[in-house]
Amino acid sequence: MADTITPVGHEPTPEVTHLRHHFATNSQQLDASMLGMWTFLITEVLFFGGMFTAYAIYRFMYPDAFASTSVYMDVILGGTNTAVLICSSLTMALAVRSAQLSKNRNLVVFLILTMIFGSIFLYIKWLEWHAKWVEHLVPGFNFQYHEPQYFHHAQILFFLYFCMTGMHALHMVVGLGLLTFLLVQAIRRVFSAYYFTPVEMIGLYWHFVDIVWIFLFPLLYLIGFRHGNAK
């Protein structure tokens, strides 16, 4: 990080660093924001943790029924989405780097790329949900199941599937909104080596959402492989 801050010769004014009145120094402000964001991400872990707990319990109770659902999980689309999200994390990391190096044009480009990847993810997610609707797999609305012995327990999995991927997608939508906000500010040249806190914070959030998907993908899409009934 030696080249993060390029010395300009004189101390930047609070206007440049966006130092708010109640902080004494820039580093205090940045530290506070970082700790706040990490604390927030811990609450997010616990938020998703409730659903993962439910998933773990029912998978333990009904392993066969859960494995049987893999027939309907599109590993190709899910895998593509995993790759897309990993790419978006890379571009997000590059965006943060660009902001830290005051390379505003790169920042704008990487933010746009991240948003494009995010949108592709959501589009593919939408295709998958639509397929589930067509295949009558939406619990509570049109649920039917090819293996009647698993009807009830597969329904639990699809309920969790929609809750978990739905909550994840909602976080993606919020993330896209935040990125739009960043983009507008980046175009206005707000960020520089002296002030990039929002880019870094939203970057952390974006990586978190990404990591949630890294857990969701195997737990929802790949559980049938052992049983040889994945698509």
Place this chain on the structure above:
Amino acid sequence: MATLAYGNPEIAAEEVNYLNVEHGWKSWLFTTDHKRIAVLYLISITLMFFVGGLMAVLFRINLLEPQGVFSAETYNRLFSMHGIIMVFFFLVPSIPATLANFLIPIMVGAKDLAFPRINLLSWYLYVAGAFLAIYSVVRGGVDTGWTFYAPYSTTYSNSYVLAAAFGVFVAGFSSILTGLNFIVTVHKMRAPGMTWSRLPLFVWSNYATGLIQVLGTPVLAITLLLLAFERIAHVGIFDPNIGGDPVLFQHLFWFYSHPAVYIMILPGMGVISEIVSCFSRKRIFGYNFVAFSSMAIAVLSFVVWGHHMFITGESMYTSLAFSFLSFMVAVPSAIKVFNWTATMYKGSVSFDTPMLYAFGFIGLFTIGGLTGLFLATLATDVATHGTYFVVAHFHYVMVGGMVMAFMGGLHFWWPKITGRMYPEAWSKFAALIVFIGFNLTFFPQFILGYLGMPRRYHAYPPEFQWLNVLSTAGASILGIGYLIPMVYFIWSLKSGPRVGPNPWGAAGLEWQIQSPPTTFNFDETPEVTEEAYNYGPLEEVVG
């Protein structure tokens, strides 16, 4: 007992402070000043307290007659909404969002909380949640109890569960944001010289509370969300008809709600530490132990939730572990009580109103805590679970503990918040009335509980009537005890005698700045050079 000069005639004209620096509703609704937000919170939670209290009065009236005065529907909705409003819209935000919001930045020597705009957002979320809860009341209320147990709440109840659950969900985020703000503020905003071992114990206890809010509340949020989906889609994971498990709901719910019990008591313990040391004019006995016990309570609170399911069919060995851990959490609570008592030893004790509330707290919390042991003990829990014994126990902790501490803290810092004093005689009278009314209301319920009277019954066998009549009589006295301060606090806003910066001669940064403080609290960042509670002889400090 007036040992200190309350009114200070020398302060005739008002200085510029956070209250008069700006005027108009916009200056309040868009403020990011933690002190103004604390005042907004104070007004909001007081309104909710009286709504919830009114419901309590109504259902206590119902219980005057063994066959009930109102219909079962009405009674069930009254006690459910009483629980929901009092727990989520009064007790959880009570001290953290008001007194701690006001005081933590000042106590650590900062100009504001770390995230002032998030602080304001948290108040708006609270208000939105409160509106949803009130909406569900207006539409006809909820009849699930505050615990929303599945499958009754998901499938069978035909009341306005969704609106109330969503209200709690939204208010939960307000609580998370408050906790997050405190954690970051305590870590990053302390003034030079304000080391962790110099923090007032009020800050310690609210920091511990913040940890619970941040770690527990998200689990409640997702649990309520799953419950709502299940209710909407008529299919889900708690429904036994499709292989789901209603007990999972209880596990998820209590994973938050048991720690939440400590959200509802730890800040009160912090207030009592401040008051006892101020009115004994002594450094708190065993500072490290009191501070550490707050953290111990916060950590242990997350591993005791299973004691709500001793009779719900969890395995014997699970019960054994949760019973043991529940006893463990009693140890740090006991440490606090002993230390407060020991603080008075060789002190110079005065009987001002905040101290009266602190006496009340120590006594009632002791009873509440000790009766908790009956519920942690496996065999006696079986005999008392789901009865009025449990109701009495948690009211001794929540009302006898937290509300007492809230009232004590409000009286203690009222001159700091408003710059004015309340009428001394009336406030002592009210404290006495609250203490008497409280015991009369809830002590008979211990007896009722062991006799077997189940909670949440709108009608009951006639042999329980006389104890219920006692309880209702107590409730009306208690109600008056809460109305009197309401009246004199409002009176004091306009007509109370003005006070100087430190009417109690108390130690702590908040007493070194003017009353009420200016918007940024300190003209320049203070440099802390001494321990907390550095009490010397009184004459030197009263100003």
Place this chain on the structure above:
Amino acid sequence: MWCKAHLLAQLRLFPEQASAQAAPIDALYWFLTIISTVMTVLIFAAVILFAWKYRRRANAHATQIEGSTKLELTWSIVPFLIMLVMFGWGAQLYFAAQQPPKDAMEIFVTGKQWMWKVQYPDGGREIDELHVPVNRPVKLTMASEDVIHSFSIPAFRVRHDVVPGHYDSLWFTPTKTGRYRLYCTEYCGNQHAGMTGWVDVMDERSYANWASGGGTGGTLAEQGQQLFQQFGCATCHLLDQQGRCPILRGLYNKPVQLENGQTVIANDAYLRESILDPNAKIVAGFEPNVMPNFKGQVTEENVIQLIAFIKSLSPTTPASQQGPQQRPVVAGAKAPAPGTAKSNRPATPRQQ
């Protein structure tokens, strides 16, 4: 006289002890009460003493004391040791309460908004009334038709939640004849407060008289057998040879090998699940989706009857005497509809 007795009953401060469990639990309760009272008195006394002795008028200057690690450890460890006693004592009684004696008389209870339905092994049925003989251990096996209930008899100091989808149980040995209240203590909806009833503890002779009043539909197992015929279970579950479905004779409480490799014990919970959700656990060597789903067609009470029937199929009974045949079964007779009568037998023993 009655008035005075009535008044005394009204002023009761402590519940009756009417079961073998009550006295030990009360002993623990008193131990806790005494410890709590002593602690409360000590703390109150210390607070009042210090507050008065060191009041500001008498003691204008406080003496600063930092604290004392020795004291802190003392008042952490001593209460903790006392609490260990509470913990151990409570756990011991709790464990005993979880293990009913083998010879306990079994009665079945079904909770339904807002009543308790009771079924006796001899086929008798009651609502909100439970008759038991004095001095004999009784085990209740409980199920719920809808939401969570909790079955509680304060005079016996017993209570257990009744969670839908599970069997729950509790046991007690009544020691005093008389009528005691029973309650639902888990909030279950509108008429939760109406979900109460009475336990009638009778001496052996009165109980025998009362029991001889008898049900009209045969024993519980016979009622189950009727249902077994009525639902056509017998077409697949042949009693003496392998049909499309497993043989049920001698099945009860025996291990069952499942299709997925697991082994389970064919206890009440397994049988219940297999009736209501046959595909949940497929027996090794059998196809799924053969047996229809009986959820919604049979009530929890019916399931109890069917299980009683399966239990009665002892492996040694010859084929010609299959099932309980002590009383003639009226062909096609329906199981009594639930809730048609508060009770099908007199509440008090018949006069002979």
